[in-house]
Amino acid sequence: MSDPTNTVPTEFDITIIGGGLVGATLACALADASSKANQDLNIAIIDPHDLSGIKPLTAADDFDVRVSAITRASQHIFEAIGVWPSMVKQRVSPFRQMHVWEEAGNSEIHFDSAVLSESQLGHIIENSVMLSSLYDKLRQLSNVHLLFGEPCKSMQLDNDQWQLVVADKKLSTKLLVGADGSQSWVRRQLGITTRGWDYNHTALVTTVKTEASHQETAWQRFLATGPLAFLPLTKGYSSIVWSTQPELAAALQAMPEEAFKAELEQAFESRLGSILEVGKRACFPLRFFMADSYIGDSVALVGDAAHTMHPLAGQGVNLGLLDAASLAQVIEQALVSGQRLNSHKVLRQYERWRKAENASMLVMVDQIQRLFGTGHTGLRWLRNTGMRWFEQMSPLKHQIIDYAMGLHGDLPRIAKPDEMQASTGEAVIER
Numbered sequence: 001m002s003d004p005t006n007t008v009p010t011e012f013d014i015t016i017i018g019g020g021l022v023g024a025t026l027a028c029a030l031a032d033a034s035s036k037a038n039q040d041l042n043i044a045i046i047d048p049h050d051l052s053g054i055k056p057l058t059a060a061d062d063f064d065v066r067v068s069a070i071t072r073a074s075q076h077i078f079e080a081i082g083v084w085p086s087m088v089k090q091r092v093s094p095f096r097q098m099h100v101w102e103e104a105g106n107s108e109i110h111f112d113s114a115v116l117s118e119s120q121l122g123h124i125i126e127n128s129v130m131l132s133s134l135y136d137k138l139r140q141l142s143n144v145h146l147l148f149g150e151p152c153k154s155m156q157l158d159n160d161q162w163q164l165v166v167a168d169k170k171l172s173t174k175l176l177v178g179a180d181g182s183q184s185w186v187r188r189q190l191g192i193t194t195r196g197w198d199y200n201h202t203a204l205v206t207t208v209k210t211e212a213s214h215q216e217t218a219w220q221r222f223l224a225t226g227p228l229a230f231l232p233l234t235k236g237y238s239s240i241v242w243s244t245q246p247e248l249a250a251a252l253q254a255m256p257e258e259a260f261k262a263e264l265e266q267a268f269e270s271r272l273g274s275i276l277e278v279g280k281r282a283c284f285p286l287r288f289f290m291a292d293s294y295i296g297d298s299v300a301l302v303g304d305a306a307h308t309m310h311p312l313a314g315q316g317v318n319l320g321l322l323d324a325a326s327l328a329q330v331i332e333q334a335l336v337s338g339q340r341l342n343s344h345k346v347l348r349q350y351e352r353w354r355k356a357e358n359a360s361m362l363v364m365v366d367q368i369q370r371l372f373g374t375g376h377t378g379l380r381w382l383r384n385t386g387m388r389w390f391e392q393m394s395p396l397k398h399q400i401i402d403y404a405m406g407l408h409g410d411l412p413r414i415a416k417p418d419e420m421q422a423s424t425g426e427a428v429i430e431r
């Protein structure tokens with residue numbers, strides 16, 4: 001187990017299992033919350049991978065094959081915890097428009113930030129850019145300990161405290177947070193059940209350079225076999241997320257480069273001209289689920305450990321970041337008001353808040369996947385007519401774009417635009 005500080009304590013206030021985007025963001029937000037509440041919480045992150053070793057990218061580095069569409073709400077969170085400037089310094093790619101159309105019809109939906117008086121709809125950011133910025137910040141915080149290189153082997157509740165074993169070390173913590181992804185070890189140890197299903201879809205991801213400019217636009221074509229997205233990166237490159245049947249994804253991954261380019265051009269109707277370059281290809285199986293509970297005794301789940309969805313709307317990590325910001329806010333409020341941070345009342349506030357908010361987005365994205373995933377003639381007609389009608393409906397488009405930018409719903413304070421934070425004037429929301 002490595003700890004760059006070499007002074008690993010054994011007693012923590014909060015231990016986060018899983019240091020991915022959500023776990024690392026939570027640690028930053030908790031560190032801020034504890035200093036706002038004038039308390040020095042001792043926080044640990046445990047992960048079998050040495051995530052703190054991820055180096056910031058330079059202009060000469062290849063693109064990370066894993067990227068995320070980051071909403072305005074998530075940008076506000078990154079700004080509030082002080083990691084956004086480091087991401088911008090590496091590279092972030094704004095998208096100002098979105099084009100959505102389908103193989104089986106002639107209608108198209110177009111969103112334009114200019115029409116909405118917005119400078120952009122969101123950003124496409126490489127996951128390693130976000131992680132390196134988060135860990136750059138976390139390494140500077142003396143009360144956050146990075147316990148990397150070994151997974152947690154056991155967790156046992158003893159007198160309101162979790163006793164953990166990591167490598168050959170025994171640790172104890174008041175609150176345990178499972179941020180350990182869709183296969184969450186913490187969730188399974190607690191026996192928390194999930195509701196969901198496999199989509200029988202695999203997402204093939206890669207980076208391409210196209211002949212024509214992407215025009216800072218996120219493009220998505222719904223094929224009969226699943227959605228294909230081109231997401232704009234810098235220097236004329238685009239990130240591809242091609243969700244399709246597992247056998248087809250495996251064949252596309254194994255195919256020689258020239259054959260793959262031809263398949264991709266055809267699937268995308270060559271909207272951006274020829275494909276000039278292709279990077280390495282990787283595949284990810286896709287699932288949908290919601291955990292039946294987000295909390296247990298002195299435990300909370302955040303991010304993919306609590307919910308996982310199809311990437312077609314680019315919302316998975318954005319919901320996870322909102323979980324992280326909400327949990328930090330509820331804990332800050334507990335500290336200020338002298339409550340125990342691991343009390344059932346405090347954790348229940350978090351669960352009630354995020355379960356309701358996440359469910360509406362998860363269900364909406366699942367419905368879109370089902371609507372576009374059917375070849376039924378009647379539904380195809382309805383879909384086409386619906387898309388034409390929707391394209392004319394400015395108020396409805398505004399509402400959907402608010403959802404897509406993450407600005408809809410009951411947001412945690414640090415996810416709100418400055419003007420909303422100022423107008424509500426709230427220090428901490430009482431829930």
Ligand SMILES: Cc1cc2nc3c(=O)[nH]c(=O)nc-3n(C[C@H](O)[C@H](O)[C@H](O)COP(=O)(O)OP(=O)(O)OC[C@H]3O[C@@H](n4cnc5c(N)ncnc54)[C@H](O)[C@@H]3O)c2cc1C
Nearest residue numbers: 018020021022068069180181185303304314315316317318
């Ligand atoms: C192809 C694809 C495209 C996507 N695009 C988008 C997008 O555009 N926008 C968006 O919002 N979302 C997107 N998503 C979803 C997004 O990637 C996930 O929601 C996000 O990565 C979840 O982050 P997380 O930190 O919760 O979990 P993870 O990223 O899975 O991190 C979990 C961490 O826990 C660690 N861990 C696992 N087990 C243990 C253990 N036993 N002990 C300790 N640590 C452990 C792992 O090493 C890992 O570091 C996409 C997903 C896919 C598959």
